[in-house]
Amino acid sequence: MAAQQLEEKLTCAICLGLYRDPATLPCGHNFCRACIRDGWARCGRECPECREPLPDGAALRRNVALSGVVELVRAAERGPEPGPQPAAEPGPAARCPRHGRPLELFCRTEGRCVCSACTVLECRLHERALLDAERREREAQLRARLEVTAQQAAQARAQLQELQQQRSQIQSSACTLASRVSSKFSCFLQALEMQRALALRGIETAKAQALAKARDGEQRLRGHLEALVHHDCKVQDLLGQLDDRIFLQESQLLVPPEPLGPLTPLQWDEDQQLGGLKETLRQLSGLLLEEGGHSGLPAEAADLGPMDYRNLTFDPDSANRHLHLSRQNQQVKHCRLPRGQANPGSFELWQVQCAQSFESGRHYWEVRASNHSVTLGVAYPELERHKSGTHTDNIGRGPCSWGLCVQEDSTQAWHNGEAQRLPAVFGRLLGVDLDLASGCLTFYSLEPQAQALHTFHAVFTQPLYPVFWLLEGRSLTLCHRARAKLLPGSQEEASGLS
Numbered sequence: 121m122a123a124q125q126l127e128e129k130l131t132c133a134i135c136l137g138l139y140r141d142p143a144t145l146p147c148g149h150n151f152c153r154a155c156i157r158d159g160w161a162r163c164g165r166e167c168p169e170c171r172e173p174l175p176d177g178a179a180l181r182r183n184v185a186l187s188g189v190v191e192l193v194r195a196a197e198r199g200p201e202p203g204p205q206p207a208a209e210p211g212p213a214a215r216c217p218r219h220g221r222p223l224e225l226f227c228r229t230e231g232r233c234v235c236s237a238c239t240v241l242e243c244r245l246h247e248r249a250l251l252d253a254e255r256r257e258r259e260a261q262l263r264a265r266l267e268v269t270a271q272q273a274a275q276a277r278a279q280l281q282e283l284q285q286q287r288s289q290i291q292s293s294a295c296t297l298a299s300r301v302s303s304k305f306s307c308f309l310q311a312l313e314m315q316r317a318l319a320l321r322g323i324e325t326a327k328a329q330a331l332a333k334a335r336d337g338e339q340r341l342r343g344h345l346e347a348l349v350h351h352d353c354k355v356q357d358l359l360g361q362l363d364d365r366i367f368l369q370e371s372q373l374l375v376p377p378e379p380l381g382p383l384t385p386l387q388w389d390e391d392q393q394l395g396g397l398k399e400t401l402r403q404l405s406g407l408l409l410e411e412g413g414h415s416g417l418p419a420e421a422a423d424l425g426p427m428d429y430r431n432l433t434f435d436p437d438s439a440n441r442h443l444h445l446s447r448q449n450q451q452v453k454h455c456r457l458p459r460g461q462a463n464p465g466s467f468e469l470w471q472v473q474c475a476q477s478f479e480s481g482r483h484y485w486e487v488r489a490s491n492h493s494v495t496l497g498v499a500y501p502e503l504e505r506h507k508s509g510t511h512t513d514n515i516g517r518g519p520c521s522w523g524l525c526v527q528e529d530s531t532q533a534w535h536n537g538e539a540q541r542l543p544a545v546f547g548r549l550l551g552v553d554l555d556l557a558s559g560c561l562t563f564y565s566l567e568p569q570a571q572a573l574h575t576f577h578a579v580f581t582q583p584l585y586p587v588f589w590l591l592e593g594r595s596l597t598l599c600h601r602a603r604a605k606l607l608p609g610s611q612e613e614a615s616g617l618s
Contacts, residue, residue, distance in 0.1 A: 132150075133168060134156070135152060138193065141182065142182070142183045143156060145167050147169075147172040153182070162511075216233075219237040224250070226250070228249060229243065230243065230246065233251065233368060255368065258367075266355060269377075272379060276341050279383060280341045283338055283386075291327070302577055326388070348377055355374065430484065430604060431600040432476050433450060433475050434474060436463075438467060440466060441459055443472050450600065453594070455592070456592060468507040469505075469511075471588060477501075480556050482555045482557065486552075488597045489595075492545075494525075495513055495526070495590075496524055496596075500582040502582075521587065533576070535576060547566060547568055550564065559577055560576070
C-alpha cells in the first residue's frame with residue numbers, strides 16, 4: 121500500500137508515468153521536463169495544475185532529490201539480477217534395449233545407436249561410426265545450417281524493411297495525390313464534383329490494391345521469419361542435448377524451412393493515376409494538376425468582390441473574461457486582468473466567436489494577428505463553452521469545428537482531434553474562404569505573398585460561426601472593406617469601416 125502511494129506521488133500529471141528528468145515550477149508543482157515544455161508550446165506558459173502563469177525570465181530547474189527517489193523506485197521495480205544457473209549433470213550411459221550393452225556406435229545404415237553386439241549380430245555389413253565422431257559431424261552440419269538460416273533471416277529482414285518503406289511511400293504518395301486532386305477540383309464547384317469523387321475513388325482503389333499486396337508480402341516475410349526463429353530455437357536446444365542417442369535421433373527429424381523466394385514487386389505509378397485527370401482538366405479549363413500544388417490564391421479568391429467579402433464583428437457575449445473588445449467589436453485583445461463577471465454564454469476558454477453566422481453561399485473574410493499563437497476557424501453553434509481537459513482551446517478538437525493554429529515555428533490544421541502539420545506562417549494577415557455549396561473551407565496567408573495554406577472538405581449541416589483563440593498578449597483585428605456586403609443581423613456601422 122505504501123509503495124503504491126509513493127508511486128502515485130512520483131507520477132507526472134501530464135504523461136501519467138513516473139517522472140523523467142523532473143523539473144519544479146515556481147508554484148511548487150513538478151512535471152517531466154519534456155512534458156511541461158510540450159504543454160507550454162501548445163497551451164501557454166502556465167502550470168497545468170494550478171494555472172499559475174510562469175513569470176517572465178523564469179527557467180525550469182531540475183529537482184535533484186526527486187530524481188534520486190524516482191531512480192530508487194525504478195531500481196526496486198526491476199528487482200535483483202538473476203544469478204548463474206547450475207550446470208546440468210550428465211546422465212548415465214544409455215544401454216542397448218536388445219543386448220543390455222552400452223551404446224558405443226552409430227549405425228548410419230539404419231540411423232540408430234547400437235552396441236558392440238549389434239555390430240556382430242545385426243549390423244555387421246552396415247556403415248558404422250563412433251558416437252562422438254558421428255556427433256562431431258552432425259554438429260558441423262547443424263552449425264553450417266545455422267549460418268544459412270542466419271543469412272536467410274538477414275535477407276528477409278532487409279526485404280521486410282524495404283517493403284515497409286515502400287508501403288509508407290505509397291501511403292504518403294496516395295495522400296498527396298488525394299489532397300492535390302481535392303484542392304484542384306474544389307475550384308470547379310458543383311460542375312466537377314462528380315469527377316473529383318471518381319478520381320479520389322480511383323486513387324483509393326489503386327492504393328488499396330497496392331497496400332494489399334504489400335500486406336501479403338509482409339505476412340509472408342513475417343511467417344518465414346517466425347519459422348526460421350522456431351527452427352533456430354530447436355537447433356539451439358538440440359545442441360545443448362547431452363544424451364547422444366536423443367541428439368542423433370532428433371537431429372535426423374529436424375528439417376529447415378524452405379527458402380522464401382523472390383517477392384512480387386509492388387506496382388504504383390503516379391503518372392498512370394493522374395493521366396486521365398490531366399486530360400479532363402485540360403479540356404474543361406486551364407487549371408492543371410501540377411507538382412507544385414497551390415502557388416497562390418485562386419483567381420476568384422484573389423479579387424473577391426462586395427458580394428463575397430464579409431465585414432464581421434466579434435460577439436461580446438461569447439468573449440472570455442480575459443478577452444477585451446474594442447474598435448466597435450472589430451478588435452480583441454487577451455489581457456492578464458479579467459473584466460467583470462462572465463456572461464452566461466461566454467467561453468471559459470480563451471475564445472470568442474463572431475456575431476454573424478453562415479448557412480449557405482460563399483463567404484470570405486480577413487483577420488490580422490499581432491503575433492503567433494492564435495487560432496482561427498469556424499464552428500457549429502453546439503461548440504462547447506466549458507473547459508475540458510488540459511487544452512486551452514477546443515477549435516478543431518471535435519467533429520463540430522475546424523481550425524488553423526498559427527504557432528511560432530509551424531502551423532497546424534485541426535479537425536476532429538487530428539492535426540496536420542503545415543509550414544510556418546511568417547505574415548500576420550490571414551484570409552478565410554468558406555464555400556458552403558461545395559463544402560470547402562480554405563485558409564490563406566496573404567503576406568508577404570498570397571498562398572493557400574490548407575483546405576478542409578466537409579458536408580456542413582448546421583450554421584457556421586467564425587471563432588478565434590488567442591494567447592495572452594495577442595490581439596486579433598477583423599479587417600473591413602468599404603462596400604462589402606452587409607449580412608443580415610450585422611451592425612450598421614461595420615459596413616462603412618475600412
